[in-house]
């Protein structure tokens with residue numbers, strides 16, 4: 001699971017829909033891998049306003065990345081700052097959890113990640 | 128030809144053998160690629176976007192999204208959901224760029240609101256109509272899927288789902304479920320009446336006002352042949368209780384009718400339909 005995806009995923013369990021603790025899911029026992037992916041500045045500038053910055057800060061510190069600034073850059077600042085673009089690209093798209101779990105802060109449900117694929121299948125009584 | 132959808136669950140049908148057979152067939156590769164390109168055309172994205180690939184399988188549809196060059200508005204970034212571990216396994220082996228998750232779309236779409244610019248689904252959603260088990264029904268699965276999809280798209284976003292309905296009833300059941308979830312919906316048929324007929328459900332998430340054509344399906348598929356626009360607004364009418372003549376609701380409705388005819392009407396305000404005092 002890429003960090004970008006984690007910034008958009010929330011707990012799938014019905015009872016958690018209304019809880020603010022069900023997002024972001026928390027990384028646990030995470031092994032990371034880095035892929036090399038071509039930088040796509042327009043894509044990052046496009047999603048920037050939709051990122052939940054506070055959640056991204058949580059995830060990145062849970063994974064041991066250096067602390068992100070408190071406030072997100074504006075799209076304008078990001079466009080002008082190549083280093084920042086590359087750093088964000090690296091964090092959001094090139095970094096992924098290959099093995100580990102994503103845990104809901106509300107219900108405690110654990111979504112296993114194997115070979116980079118998170119398992120969101122639920123037993124039917126939780127749907 | 129018999130349809131696996133009618134007898135098997137998707138993750139049972141797409142086992143290791145079938146997943147490999149499916150993905151390595153050059154005939155299938157070509158068909159999936161051309162349908163994905165058609166879906167992209169209908170999405171009409173202006174630049175590199177974040178796209179959900181619903182029933183992404185081994186990535187035949189997704190890799191078209193990643194490989195689109197800048198002149199064509201790409202490349203896009205995608206996240207794929209699929210219920211078959213074997214299909215996803217092949218996607219891994221093929222080293223696709225999209226992010227993958229094992230998930231059943233009939234259980235919902237677990238992303239926060241407004242996450243995606245757009246969604247595509249190529250040859251997958253008819254599977255929602257099978258799988259009748261004791262605790263799930265096709266209707267319930269369709270509702271969970273379309274409600275979740277609707278919420279996960281940004282305002283003004285679009286989804287295009289190419290699918291193979293078994294019959295008219297299934298085609299109706301699927302499109303109505305989408306309309307009920309709040310989508311503006313249109314059906315597009317390529318090569319109608321032939322055995323290569325392809326059906327695309329084009330869905331829009333309204334960007335505020337329904338009169339504003341940006342979010343309106345009639346604008347999306349305007350001028351295309353063989354498009355059947357399903358208008359939720361028509362439906363609403365029949366469900367509506369009758370409106371009292373002279374009431375605010377009645378006036379607004381009249382205004383909308385006039386507007387549709389191209390007439391200029393006064394904008395609606397909190398005073399619309401209020402009794403006015405006689406001025407001296």
Ligand SMILES: C[S@@+](CC[C@H](N)C(=O)[O-])C[C@H]1O[C@@H](n2cnc3c(N)ncnc32)[C@H](O)[C@@H]1O
Nearest residue numbers: 137182183184187188209210211231232251254
């Ligand atoms: C014909 S394949 C298409 C795959 C890919 N979109 C392509 O164009 O090659 C249909 C896919 O839908 C998936 N599918 C069927 N039912 C599903 C469900 N309930 N949730 C998620 N995926 C599903 C299947 O596992 C299969 O991979």
